[in-house]
Amino acid sequence: MKIRFNRLQTRLTVLYMGLFGIALVLVAIAVVTAVTSSAHRVVRDELTASGAVYNQIWAGRSEQLRQGASVLAQDFGFREAVATNDEATIRSALDNLRARQKVDGAMIVGIDGYVTAAGLNPDEAAIDTLYAGLESGRLDAGVMTIGTGPYQVVAAPIMAPVLIGWVVFVDPLDVGQMQNLESLSAIPLNATVATRATTGWRDMVGAASPLGALLDRQTFNGAAQAVTTRTPEGSAMVLARALPSFDTDAPAVLVLNYPLKRAMKPYEPLFLALAVIGLAGLALLMAGTWVLARGLTRPISALDDAVHRLQQGEHAEVEVGSTDEIGRLAASFNLMAGDIRDREARLTHMALHDQETGLPNRLSLERQAAAHPGVYVAVVGVDRFEVVRNAIGYDSMAQLLSALGGRLATLTEGSAIARVSGGTLGFSFAAGDDAEAIAIADAVCAQAETPVRLSGATVDVSLSAGLARAGKSLSGVDSTVDRAAIALDQARAARRRCSLFDAASYGDPGGNLSLISELMAAVESGDVWMAYQPKHDLRADAITGVEALMRWRHPRRGFVSPDLFIGMAEETGHIRPLTEWVIHQAIADQKILADQGHDLMMSVNISGRLLSDEAFADFALNEVTASGADLCFEITETAVIDNPELALAIIDRFSAAGIKVSIDDYGSGLSSLAYLKRIKADELKIDKAFVLALDESSRDALLVKSTIDLAHSLGLKVVAEGVETATAMALLQGMGCDIAQGYFIGKPMALKDLSERLAAPVGEARTAAA
């Protein structure tokens, strides 16, 4: 197990164990000290007592011997034997005495120094020492070394009546005697007698004493004290007591020695028990602290963990296991974490939802698309959103969108509906291919188009949708939702209900910045040319006119849609020179066709902006009068509504100069009968949106039919544009439509192709176009 000291649990455990360990050591020291000093005291007392006992034994023995010697010394016969030097009598008396007193040796030392010995044979040196001691009267009992060993010597004077000598008893101080002393002691001590020779301290058997230095210090200090010292057998308590000695140069001591190891032996079980109890306590404490610390630190660790998780942005909650401070802390933490989570959820919700409708927003849809590459995103727009919103108000508009959102959700089987912008909703869905996606979106829009009931009012809605496929796009528009929104604009521009994002016609908005100057240059270089689309007179069953449509093939970008560059030319003020060029070109081409025998009405599109441009009107009128061309200007109703006075005046001037006026794209914008009446027009072009749908929808058919009737009642010819099928053509003919224009008759084509077409027989041309 790896111990981590940055863990509170480990630190607590170590701290407590450390403290307990120190306490334990202190107790152990106290116990050992107390026990040891008490043991030492016992030993010391015992040694002192044993020393005193030996003194008594010594004194008792000396007294006994002295009395024995005195009895002999006072015996008349013996005194006479000594005085007469009767050796045989002396010897027998000495032997007799030796046996009675149980001593090894006895002798008579005469005042003249003559010695008669029995039981021993003292050397000269010993006799000299003994004599010197006796003669000086210094002592009558003491230790003396005879040969190699120490002896106890006791003397009694022989008075006849004056001192004539001494009776002397000599008894060896041997191991046996010492053992007697040892057996008298309460503790098993070692006793020995040591004497100091010239070569140092010797014990009873003549061996050098290891305690020499101690004995030197202890010998003559009177009050003998036991001291602790080192011996070859280890620490020992030693007591040295001086014994009287005949030889002043060789003092003698009684040495009592007690090894401390022996003294401590009885306490060893106590120490062992103490150690075992200590270790067991330490282990118990460690386990206890560990468990206690874990109980204490586990909630803290859990909190620590939870804080970490919270920092990582995860949701974190801790268990509240108690009511103490930690429990309250955990509860507060949970409360705080909950608050943070709620706030984050609110923020996320706000960031991903529309406040007005409560629906997910654009960002949310974008995320969903990003998470599922390959799905289709539809942006569904309420047509004429601003008009509807101005009519019903912002609040109702939000309700309307919510209601539509609900419908879309049901129709798309629970797909998340988002509000993409003010007037658009969006959703994502899966489809096998583009065609299927368009079909699905188209069907959803169609089914969602029923009127919406709001408080009090019923609002008709018509929807358009743009589609884009989630994933990488080369168009430069990274956002799938943006592409779908552009596709919605593209659908509306093409007057379709539903379009898939078309990168080619969207072009390159960045590149568009330089598009106009490139366009003007292209007019010069010939990259811009005119295409002509036939207009078929249904009554005459012949092509009686053409619409001039501008074409541009960009050297890099390829075909650029007029919807794109005309719009930009209008915005940048280049539409006038461009249109002047078109008029010029159309007049020239009309002449060419006329020369080929085809007299065709030439229709030219005139931007709304130019209807408030007098200078342009002057130019156009000049050109027409000068060339005598037969032109028709196609204008849109909205152009008139923007600045009615000026526009109507200019239109009047055109009309007066013999230029036909056609109202283009009728039905697509805001149609106003009032203006329709005021415009001096010759022709009404029904917008291709209605014509394209003619086959399927009877509603559109009704609309087209009533428009034709209305136009006729105002004295206008009716052109249907966007005729793509024979059915549409037949229907229109049946409704009394005057002219048809569309891919079924012919696509816009170059002048050369138009000439060929016009030259070919009618049936053949129709087949070719189909």
Ligand code: C2E
């Ligand atoms: P527009 O005036 O409505 O022109 C008719 C458009 O419908 C043309 O698109 C034509 O190609 C297309 N079209 C014709 N028959 C059919 C059909 O059967 N089905 C379908 N789906 N479409 C058909 P184009 O050429 O792309 O022109 C787009 C618009 O650009 C024109 O709409 C017109 O507003 C503008 N435009 C083109 N040339 C000029 C011009 O010289 N001057 C001005 N001011 N605008 C022009």
Ligand code: CA
């Ligand atoms: Ca037109």
Ligand code: CA
């Ligand atoms: Ca048109």
